[in-house]
Amino acid sequence: MPLDPPAPYATVTLLITLSTALVRADRETDLGSFRLPYDAEAQRALDRTVLACLLRGAEPPASLPELFAWCRERPLSDWPLDALPDAVGQEDRLLDPEHGRPTELCHEWATRSRDSATEARDRQVIRAALRACTEAGEEDAYTAFRRLLIERPVLTATDAFAVTSDLVLEPVKGILSTIYQEVPESYARDGFYATCGRCLTLLVPVRGGQWWCERDRCRRDGPPPIGRELPISEVGDLRQLERPLRQFVTGPGRAEVELERRLRALSLKVQMWPNFDSYDLRITFADGHVWAIDVKDWAHPYFLARAARPVPAAPPYDEAFWVVPRHRVEDRPGYLAVFARNRPGSAASLVLLTDDALVRRAHARVKEHHA
Incomplete structure (x- = not known):
């Protein structure tokens, strides 16, 4: 007996699961270095993709690295999935085809879908800041908090000291201490970090001596201009906003x-x-x-x-x-x-x-x- 074709919700569930796995993998490890046993979310994404392929009589990916290759090389419109004409564009991919990092669309599938079981991290943080500033009766503190996240997503040790010394930000200092995270040296090349001159976020070193910006607009506008050069020997404990807040x-x-x-x-x-x-x-x-x-x-x-x-x-x-x-x-x-x-x-x-x-x-x- 032939299997019934997957319901539309199955495609939505699959894309949420897959995007969540990709975002988590990018945060925790190299997307190209997965080995058995796989992370539970990654294994779930592979299992659901294989099932979707089998239901449509298509050849499924044989492994998680092959599935990640699909995410990078194949537009979602070319996958054996139910049509979602408004949710998936002709050229949409979950991984950037050039450098293999999650696209902004991937982050939106992982965190913005109403089908997600958990509240988006950025909303949790903003609501916590609103609550702290409202209870303190300090609207200026919330405005300063928002401007800080927009204009200073990267903090050197000197920057961080200035922020913690800012009395206006007093109601949200506990929040700031958790959302600015230590930057690994994998973000550095030749002894220094670099920020994007357009969006101010940290650039990622990639092959060929190039830098990669996580923002779609910057990639659309060409190679990212280097804004601040931050030598490892001078910046101290370099920190950046966590990715959901940057996004x-x-x-x-x-x-x-x-x-x-x-x-x-x-x-x-x-x-x-x-x-x-x-x-x-x-x-x-x-x-x-x-x-x-x-x-x-x-x-x-x-x-x-x-x-x-x-x-x-x-x-x-x-x-x-x-x-x-x-x-x-x-x-x-x-x-x-x-x-x-x-x-x-x-x-x-x-x-x-x-x-x-x-x-x-x-x-x-x-x-x-x-x-």
């Missing part, structure tokens, strides 16, 4: 502060993370009209749509928008349409714009007011 706080935060800069250039009043982060930017025009903006720097619109919800009503505003960086829309044709198709009915009125479109709309409103 989902530092990355989007760069887009938030860049949007802040562009809107201030229009002589608009901008408040960042008002009311303990009800939303990201509160924009006040000269006539008192207020916009509320949440910036969402997500690689895949399918996950963004599944997370869509109305912008919180307080502090009050006249119009509200979700904003995505322009490069995300350029990288994935149909981004806005996929978002519109997959958002829940409760967010049907939510407007999603690119950052460029929002700035143009703001500029037009400023001109209209001065006309």
Whole structure:
């Protein structure tokens, strides 16, 4: 008797399991060095992939290294899986084809799916910081905390001392001590570490004397420019934010502060993370009209749509928008349409714009007011 084809949820479960295994393996070991016995999550990913292949009469990967090779070399659209047209693009891979590290899409599958059994680490940290700052009645502490994670994802020993000495950050010092983690020397080459001149995160040395940046946008824009060179002999105990926070706080935060800069250039009043982060930017025009903006720097619109919800009503505003960086829309044709198709009915009125479109709309409103 032929086996029934896998249900769509089985594909979702498989991709979550596989992405989780890849992220964990990348954090704990070299993806190319797996040996028996495999990590439980990795073995589960292999088992589910083999089952999916057998159900479709396809040749499965014979080992975990072969499965990881699939993740690097084969777009997901070429896998023997049920079609998920909005969740998987034609060229989507779970591992970067050039250097074999988890893609941002892989991180989103591992942590952003509502099917995940555990709360995303970045949300846990942000909620803990919000709770600590709210209990202390220190909104400035939360704002400083967010800016620190955005603007200083890497701390030398001297940087860390300055942070621990900052009285504004007092309510979150316990959190900071856990989320900045020691950097292994595998990040160094020729006696020094290097940060990306665009996104400020640590670069990873790869073959051929090159450096690899974990951010999709940086790779899209070409070889990463070196920002800070940090000699091992001088930096002391070098620390960096843990990966979930770099992925989902530092990355989007760069887009938030860049949007802040562009809107201030229009002589608009901008408040960042008002009311303990009800939303990201509160924009006040000269006539008192207020916009509320949440910036969402997500690689895949399918996950963004599944997370869509109305912008919180307080502090009050006249119009509200979700904003995505322009490069995300350029990288994935149909981004806005996929978002519109997959958002829940409760967010049907939510407007999603690119950052460029929002700035143009703001500029037009400023001109209209001065006309």
